[in-house]
Amino acid sequence: MDIDLDRLVAQFKPVVGFKVKKALGWGNPDWEDVTNEILTQAIEKVRSGEFRGDSTLGTFIYTIASRRIVDYVRRKTRPLRGAPESGALPDPREELEREQGAEQLAAAVRSLKPRFREVLRLYYYEDKSREEVARALGITPAQVSERVNYAQKLLRKRLRP
Amino acid sequence: MTKCPYQSKIDPYLLGKLGEAESAAFEDHYFNCPPCFQETFARNELVDVIRDRGAILFPAEAEPRPVRRETAWDRWKSILTPRPWAAVAAAAALILVVFVGVIPRSTPVGAGFSPIDDATVRGASVEAVSPAGVLARAPESFSWKGVAGAAEYAVTLFRGADIVWTAASADIRIAPPEQVRAGLESGTAYVWQVKAYSAQGTLLASSARTAFTIAR
Numbered sequence: 001m002d003i004d005l006d007r008l009v010a011q012f013k014p015v016v017g018f019k020v021k022k023a024l025g026w027g028n029p030d031w032e033d034v035t036n037e038i039l040t041q042a043i044e045k046v047r048s049g050e051f052r053g054d055s056t057l058g059t060f061i062y063t064i065a066s067r068r069i070v071d072y073v074r075r076k077t078r079p080l081r082g083a084p085e086s087g088a089l090p091d092p093r094e095e096l097e098r099e100q101g102a103e104q105l106a107a108a109v110r111s112l113k114p115r116f117r118e119v120l121r122l123y124y125y126e127d128k129s130r131e132e133v134a135r136a137l138g139i140t141p142a143q144v145s146e147r148v149n150y151a152q153k154l155l156r157k158r159l160r161p
Numbered sequence: 162m163t164k165c166p167y168q169s170k171i172d173p174y175l176l177g178k179l180g181e182a183e184s185a186a187f188e189d190h191y192f193n194c195p196p197c198f199q200e201t202f203a204r205n206e207l208v209d210v211i212r213d214r215g216a217i218l219f220p221a222e223a224e225p226r227p228v229r230r231e232t233a234w235d236r237w238k239s240i241l242t243p244r245p246w247a248a249v250a251a252a253a254a255l256i257l258v259v260f261v262g263v264i265p266r267s268t269p270v271g272a273g274f275s276p277i278d279d280a281t282v283r284g285a286s287v288e289a290v291s292p293a294g295v296l297a298r299a300p301e302s303f304s305w306k307g308v309a310g311a312a313e314y315a316v317t318l319f320r321g322a323d324i325v326w327t328a329a330s331a332d333i334r335i336a337p338p339e340q341v342r343a344g345l346e347s348g349t350a351y352v353w354q355v356k357a358y359s360a361q362g363t364l365l366a367s368s369a370r371t372a373f374t375i376a377r
Binding site for chain 2: 011012014015018019022025026027056058059061062065066099101102105106109110117120121123124125127148152155156
């Protein structure tokens with residue numbers, strides 16, 4: 001199978017990274033090593049011909065990722081580390097970047113009009129269902145979804161550099 | 162552009178409302194659907210920020226009142242517009258002045274009126290000092306700046322609308338019991354508030370609700 005491996009990495013590194021962080025915990029510093037191991041394994045299997053196209057490439061890589069995460073969670077294998085004294089502390093630069101990004105997003109949320117902030121509060125913070133939010137605001141569930149989606153569009157617009 | 166049917170799964174997935182099998186199916190999908198992955202990734206940041214900082218972003222906002230359907234009484238009331246009644250009231254007042262010589266005056270403040278009872282003294286506030294913001298570990302104490310005349314302070318710790326812990330202190334600092342500290346969960350937003358009371362038990366001042374989260 002003729003697969004562009006550079007493109008594979010470019011496409012799947014963020015996807016695998018997201019899945020790994022979600023499974024391991026967002027602050028777990030092992031996420032990057034686990035992600036790299038998954039991608040390395042995927043590339044090796046593609047090169048060796050193990051991937052024959054029976055499933056999609058995405059499903060193939062998802063299966064590798066799921067298994068590696070299960071291994072990690074069961075502590076069967078820990079990721080190889082370069083520095084012997086690397087501990088379980090999160091990378092401070094990554095923490096700072098995440099904190100700054102979160103602060104910008106929080107400021108953007110605060111600047112939204114009340115009707116959009118309210119729907120975000122009820123839906124994401126209060127964890128209400130679409131129907132409950134609709135009842136609370138006197139609108140239809142479809143309008144709840146529209147407002148949530150529109151609020152997100154507004155936020156992305158405000159955060160664009 | 163046709164909307165992907167999996168888009169409706171993004172929020173439930175991020176909010177942890179999908180079962181294990183459904184979650185796995187959705188994950189397999191976004192490994193194969195770049196637009197769904199991008200939307201999931203972007204929305205995840207928003208959900209994270211709202212979940213972590215909701216107490217600060219939405220400080221003690223009242224639940225919106227549901228929109229009432231107009232009743233028959235509402236329709237009757239709307240027929241009785243303010244203007245005709247204002248004219249009637251003015252005419253009545255004039256009649257009183259002409260025939261009775263009485264000029265209605267505003268209700269005087271009675272001798273028994275006290276602004277303090279259960280109200281806050283205007284202008285006084287308690288400044289909560291710590292904890293606040295993102296913490297590396299559970300707070301070992303709560304501290305605030307003192308208020309003149311305060312004999313006692315009451316601290317309340319909230320998680321959402323639930324009271325996690327409340328206690329009183331004569332000092333401007335209090336340490337939560339160990340079992341309260343141990344029960345605080347990382348990644349969860351907590352809000353606390355302190356109120357100052359006089360020796361007679363009168364509420365003198367309240368602090369703003371101050372939020373903190375213990376980093377994961």
